[in-house]
Amino acid sequence: MRILAISDTHGKFNRIPDILEKAGDIDLVLVAGDITNFGPDEKAVELLDMFEVPVFAVPGNCDLRTIVETIEKSNATNLHKRMQVFRDVTFIGMGGSNPTPFNTPFEIEESEIASSLEKLVSDAKANGGYIVLLSHSPPFCTLDRVESGNVGCKSTAKLLGRVDLIVSGHIHEDGGIMEEQGTTIVNTGMASQGSAALIELDADSHKVDVKMIQV
Template sequence: MPENIMNWIALGDIHQSLNFVSLIPEIHDATGIIVTGDITNHSPLGAMEKFWETISDKNPNILAQAGNMDRNNVTEFLKNKNANLHLEFRELAEGIKIMGVGFSIPTPFGTPGEVSEKQLGQWLEETYKKIGDYNQLILAVHDSPYNTKLDMLSNGQHVGSHSVRAFIEKVQPDIVVSGHIHESKGEDVIGKSRIFNPGMASGGGYVLITLKDGKLEATLKGK
């Protein structure tokens, strides 16, 4: 890979199905892997260890966060690996920062990683205050923004987060990668922000984020 080009693979909604590693041709050579949430299904014993072993064998540079299907032990595991992104930020390259907020607003299924809209909004604001100056910003968020192409159920109902949308409208991150709503794989825009939902990882969907000559670009990839 040329020195002036860096690539990150962003995906989510793994749900313990790790076959996706064979569906991503860039996984070995990518600068790193970004996981937006739902690594497990209620975090059974050994699930995170299997996830870590499988992914780190292909690419050891991992940043990840819990989704609504993950329990608190997921965040603790990631912290111990210095890989947690939930409520944290990293500088991926000079002037290029990423911030993460996992979990989701309440669902009809009573999953373990659900919080109120108010809490999600507070987390977004509090994490943003930590990051300081930047030139370009990536937001990794598990819940998709409300009333977009990324938050629709199969019946057309929008079920995304109002607080995530409000934050994007206010801050205008350059690139947003979300998930949560499996059937709404796609891309959209909110103002100047390009927003993506790559769908379930097992379906081969991911976002290829590229930094070339100081400019961030993103492409929705996979089936």
């Protein structure tokens, strides 16, 4: 399965056609939040309608909370606090972010994130096979570093070693790929600046190959 993962468009979609061209044939698109820049919600539909393959999306902390309803009504699948199986791969999602100093619209307490993720992972494990977490925030101490230090989600970090792949965005300064405790972590970077990730999954072997895209 070939997956295009993007995040942090912040309402600027002009690089998406070039990203799609560079990605080539894909089976699925993952959108890791911050689709808009503090709204309006309807702006998200413009992005979600740009793809000809299935789209799974979660909101980011710079999206309004009401964007969840907009995603629900669009052609995309809302993955926020949800689970979806696609071609024998189980996808789970957590939008928004852990609290920040900036009081952005879609922030969630770590305790709520932890309880939601625990249920999702438990349900996903029952399915067997490959598990992918689509999270706006990267796990704490993984591709989450800003000038002041690491600011990722501690609750998401508890899933390291329990899921196969975590796709995130949020931290503009720390895009890239790494592996921790057997989990591959991807921070796609800012799609508004032409960054994305192309992911190839082999659900049978659990092999994952990730390449960063820059246009």
